[in-house]
Amino acid sequence: MLIIYGSKYGAAKRYAEEFARRTGDKAIPYKEARHAGEDTVVYFGGVYAGGVRGLARTAKHFIAKNISRFLVATVGLSDPDDAKNAQNLRRAVLAAVPEPLRGKLQIFHLRGGIDYAKLSAPHRLLMKLMYSFEKRTPPERRGAEAQAIVETYGKAVDFTDFAALDAVCACIDGKSMLK
Ligand SMILES: Cc1cc2nc3c(=O)[nH]c(=O)nc-3n(C[C@H](O)[C@H](O)[C@H](O)COP(=O)(O)O)c2cc1C
Structure with a gap:
């Protein structure tokens, strides 16, 4: 294998x-x-x-x-x-x-998981852009991906x-x- x-x-x-x-x-x-x-x-x-x-x-x-x-x-x-x-x-x-x-x-x-302290600069920027976009969507209309981004933004989660x-x-x- x-x-x-x-x-x-x-x-x-x-x-x-x-x-x-x-x-x-x-x-x-x-x-x-x-x-x-x-x-x-x-x-x-x-x-x-x-x-x-x-x-x-x-x-x-x-x-x-x-x-x-x-x-x-x-x-x-x-x-x-x-x-x-x-x-x-x-x-x-x-x-x-x-x-x-x-x-x-x-x-x-x-x-x-994700640890923002360890992200590369381009990845940090991309996440910032996605977070800024997604946080404007009402929580009940967010998909699982958007929800995960908003909930974990800036943190270290595993x-x-x-x-x-x-x-x-x-x-x-x-x-x-x-x-
Ligand atoms: C720039 C970027 C984009 C990501 N896009 C997604 C995504 O579209 N969907 C998702 O579920 N997780 C996404 N993630 C989270 C990663 O999938 C997660 O951090 C995963 O553990 C990364 O695997 P690795 O540690 O083996 O590289 C993203 C993370 C970064 C930094």
Whole structure:
């Protein structure tokens, strides 16, 4: 099994490393990922402005490779239990994964965090712009993404939950592939 992550601030990396610890494999950053005959690829990627970090490049690498399963877990700030948000995250994954791989795809959503003290200057600016825009929307009309931005703006929060990896492990064990 090949375990890959696209992570800037460490949340997706931590999930990938914990998953690799459980399976006895190694997690590697997407820029170093090369297929070496593995049958299953598991990708953990941070969500950035509606896209999944490194996923498009990684998917491209695997299009013509002989793999049978491509598991993708998004790692975002917003609550994936919100149905509309989960739909948006799913759409972001599909946008990065071309047709030949889609039949092999299984999608999961995990929660990461944010620490404003550690953000790069461009990211801090982007969050400031999004916050200024979203805080003008009445709370009852905000989606999960907007709500997460407003609630956590300027703070350090971490929603990482390794127990959420159980669903990915169950899929590897073959359980959810039977659905
Ligand atoms: C510039 C920026 C844009 C973001 N956009 C989203 C987003 O669209 N949806 C979301 O759920 N989280 C968003 N986040 C939160 C990240 O997904 C979250 O911090 C995640 O833990 C990052 O993963 P990483 O630590 O592995 O890089 C954004 C964070 C930053 C800094």
